[in-house]
Amino acid sequence: MGQCVRLTEETKKIIGIQYSKGEAMSTLLFWATGNRQQATGNRQQATGNRQQATGNRQQATGNRQQAWLQKHRLTRWLAKLFVALSLVVSGEALAEVETVPPVQKWAVANGVNSLWNFNFYQLSKSEACLFFYNTWVVNAGYPPHTYIGDNGTYCRWTNFFDHLGIAAQQGIYWSKYDCPDPNVNPDVPYTYRPATNTCERELKYKLTLTPDSATIEPGQSYEFTATVTTLDDKQPGISVPVSVKAEVEANSGGHDHGEKVAKRDKGKVSPANGSNSFQINFTSTQVSGIHTITATCDQCVNKTAVAKVNVMVASLETIPSSAFYAFIGGEEDKPHHDNHYLTPAAAERLLVMAINYRSQQRFKVLDWNTNIRVTPSVLHVNDASLMWGGRFDIKANWTNPHITHMRGIEVDIRANDEVGAIDARNFKAFEKMLDDVVGGKTGRAKYLLECTADKPGSLLKHERKAENLCISRLTLSPDTNRHYHIRLIGAK
Amino acid sequence: MITAQLKTATKTEPTILSKNKLIENWIIRYTYTLSNGSKAKQPIEDVMFRGLPPKANILNSLVITGSDNSNLIEFFESSLAVPNNQWYGSGARHQEELIIGWHYSADSFDPQLGLQPGASLKGFGFNSIDLPGVWIAQIVGNVGYHHFQPLYENDSDVDELMSEIEYNDFVPRNVAAPMISVSAPFDPAIVMENIRTHVATWPGKQLAEAAFAAQLDLNLQAAANAYRTNQPEAAKGYIEILLDMIRRDHKDIDREDDEDNDGKNDSQKTNTQHLTIDRLAARVLDFDLKYVLKRMRHEGEENDGKKSKDKESRKER
Numbered sequence: 073m074g075q076c077v078r079l080t081e082e083t084k085k086i087i088g089i090q091y092s093k094g095e096a097m098s099t100l101l102f103w104a105t106g107n108r109q110q111a112t113g114n115r116q117q118a119t120g121n122r123q124q125a126t127g128n129r130q131q132a133t134g135n136r137q138q139a140w141l142q143k144h145r146l147t148r149w150l151a152k153l154f155v156a157l158s159l160v161v162s163g164e165a166l167a168e169v170e171t172v173p174p175v176q177k178w179a180v181a182n183g184v185n186s187l188w189n190f191n192f193y194q195l196s197k198s199e200a201c202l203f204f205y206n207t208w209v210v211n212a213g214y215p216p217h218t219y220i221g222d223n224g225t226y227c228r229w230t231n232f233f234d235h236l237g238i239a240a241q242q243g244i245y246w247s248k249y250d251c252p253d254p255n256v257n258p259d260v261p262y263t264y265r266p267a268t269n270t271c272e273r274e275l276k277y278k279l280t281l282t283p284d285s286a287t288i289e290p291g292q293s294y295e296f297t298a299t300v301t302t303l304d305d306k307q308p309g310i311s312v313p314v315s316v317k318a319e320v321e322a323n324s325g326g327h328d329h330g331e332k333v334a335k336r337d338k339g340k341v342s343p344a345n346g347s348n349s350f351q352i353n354f355t356s357t358q359v360s361g362i363h364t365i366t367a368t369c370d371q372c373v374n375k376t377a378v379a380k381v382n383v384m385v386a387s388l389e390t391i392p393s394s395a396f397y398a399f400i401g402g403e404e405d406k407p408h409h410d411n412h413y414l415t416p417a418a419a420e421r422l423l424v425m426a427i428n429y430r431s432q433q434r435f436k437v438l439d440w441n442t443n444i445r446v447t448p449s450v451l452h453v454n455d456a457s458l459m460w461g462g463r464f465d466i467k468a469n470w471t472n473p474h475i476t477h478m479r480g481i482e483v484d485i486r487a488n489d490e491v492g493a494i495d496a497r498n499f500k501a502f503e504k505m506l507d508d509v510v511g512g513k514t515g516r517a518k519y520l521l522e523c524t525a526d527k528p529g530s531l532l533k534h535e536r537k538a539e540n541l542c543i544s545r546l547t548l549s550p551d552t553n554r555h556y557h558i559r560l561i562g563a564k
Numbered sequence: 565m566i567t568a569q570l571k572t573a574t575k576t577e578p579t580i581l582s583k584n585k586l587i588e589n590w591i592i593r594y595t596y597t598l599s600n601g602s603k604a605k606q607p608i609e610d611v612m613f614r615g616l617p618p619k620a621n622i623l624n625s626l627v628i629t630g631s632d633n634s635n636l637i638e639f640f641e642s643s644l645a646v647p648n649n650q651w652y653g654s655g656a657r658h659q660e661e662l663i664i665g666w667h668y669s670a671d672s673f674d675p676q677l678g679l680q681p682g683a684s685l686k687g688f689g690f691n692s693i694d695l696p697g698v699w700i701a702q703i704v705g706n707v708g709y710h711h712f713q714p715l716y717e718n719d720s721d722v723d724e725l726m727s728e729i730e731y732n733d734f735v736p737r738n739v740a741a742p743m744i745s746v747s748a749p750f751d752p753a754i755v756m757e758n759i760r761t762h763v764a765t766w767p768g769k770q771l772a773e774a775a776f777a778a779q780l781d782l783n784l785q786a787a788a789n790a791y792r793t794n795q796p797e798a799a800k801g802y803i804e805i806l807l808d809m810i811r812r813d814h815k816d817i818d819r820e821d822d823e824d825n826d827g828k829n830d831s832q833k834t835n836t837q838h839l840t841i842d843r844l845a846a847r848v849l850d851f852d853l854k855y856v857l858k859r860m861r862h863e864g865e866e867n868d869g870k871k872s873k874d875k876e877s878r879k880e881r
Binding site for chain 2: 432434
């Protein structure tokens, strides 16, 4: 019977066994086979006895070495632990280690030393045995023989002769422990740890951010969840840090001026740092646009996870063209080129208002030259809302003064002295018409004759040098910015 | 602290006299006489009817259709009669919201313009096939530019409060307005039910005492049921009872206020006697019930006429 020995590094060095990195020779079975071999073996044995005597002396030395190794195994283990901890202290990140049991694989050889370097292993004894048979026995041109199989401890076939011409009935087994191929994240293999007879690898994580998109209104908040898990969706056993930040596309939401005048607020995320799994609150600004929330995890295989947030007022559409009104504003030298968006309901009220203005006899004004009452020009429609609504920063600086125009229900109508403006003689009738047509169930419409913004220190919202008509007392000319600001859909 | 100032439009002393007259083809003419009391501090510049039934009928309107040929908006400028060229009618029906009104025509915000204190003007009106009920007219005085100064940001709490004040900045007066739809073809049971539905709102508006309104309701319901079961004579009997009930408090209810030569209109006909029903409400109900009787009589005469023609034509054969 052979004997099983566990070969330590030192022992292997003593007996000169080579092995590839990562392998461990844990069990070695030596079998002498065949009667003739045995006879030979007897003669060898005599020689061997002499050798054995020598070997015994060597073994005695080896035994003393082994005894020493056994005695100091705890010391050696502590040394390894110290190394591991040193790595931690030196700044390398704490890592979780995934441990799995190794797989015992088998190979067969005929005992020639060079065959110890087989690099192939079958998974079971039978597979190893059969592989050896096909590779060596059949192909090596040995005399005809039949593979019988294995009896659980060694291969068997008939009429097999070794290189000395001695019939053999068994192959030689050896096994090794190897690490299985990972099911999850197969790119990172396990490493065999002989000291513990386990397979290990550093756990990898993945980061998710849910949901991956959202749509909210300006000024609102939304909750996301950042989650770190192992690659097989288990919770980490350690704290894995995650950082969060928000970005914004500078030209998004209809703000084609970008950051030429001022930096754009990216919105706010809270908290900016967390670990494993935590809620992230994103609060948008009053400015519509496309925001990106990015969560970063350095220990994760995917490093970052991203969610997109559309900050917008829903259901705004381009105001349809009509013969009853004309569009102004949005010139090339202005920051916002696309400024004519309303909700469909508001657009319909605008049309109704415009039709009324052109249809009512009341709005015909006297032409001083011809002394004939003429139909006024169509309403000239200036700023409504941007394509996604939100704050309309007419100075491209992300702030007011164009305070309203956020929700696609308000519009400015020209009322200065330029072409297409509402004649001042029609102001009163125009306002009455707004009450009748636009007011709806709430009664009077919300509208305002607006002028240039306040001068500092003034209590008035708009500069009105003459009674509510925005006329300069100095020059008697109307404010060039004078217009009707109309809320087409009732308040709230 | 910022203070805001609103010049309220409620310094008028308005009265508005309603008249209803049945003209050809079962059309009802609604006319109004507007007066401003001599002690008023403001001229009147607007008379508005807001919140009429969305489908209330007003004849001779201008309908604009949308691109899909559905009705986009209905304008009433051409429907509304005005006393003179200093006033104009305006109004629209859009998405089942109906507002009509009359406005003093002004090219400026001069607060002196409008129906002056002590003045009276008749000739406001329109035609409708709907029966009159009682509604509230909003009488607005002229204050020039009537919004709050200074102004606040939309949707702020202050803005909401100020808007509420502005929206209610008028003097209310009861008027006869087209509140009760008349079915086509004419169905007296349906019309009686519509009258009944409208009258049921009167106690809440202090137009009739609850007990009296309950009695009205019983008889209105009985009349409707009688018509429904083809018992017109029985229905007529219930209507006569209703007319008697009305006349208990208002003997001369079937005469127009300016025909009785007592110099008083509805709101001025106060007396020390306790009234179970408001005079305008009584007059409106009186008109409506008589309309039904008249129409049923006409329908009956028409049917009789048809029968005798058929009989004659058969005889000829």
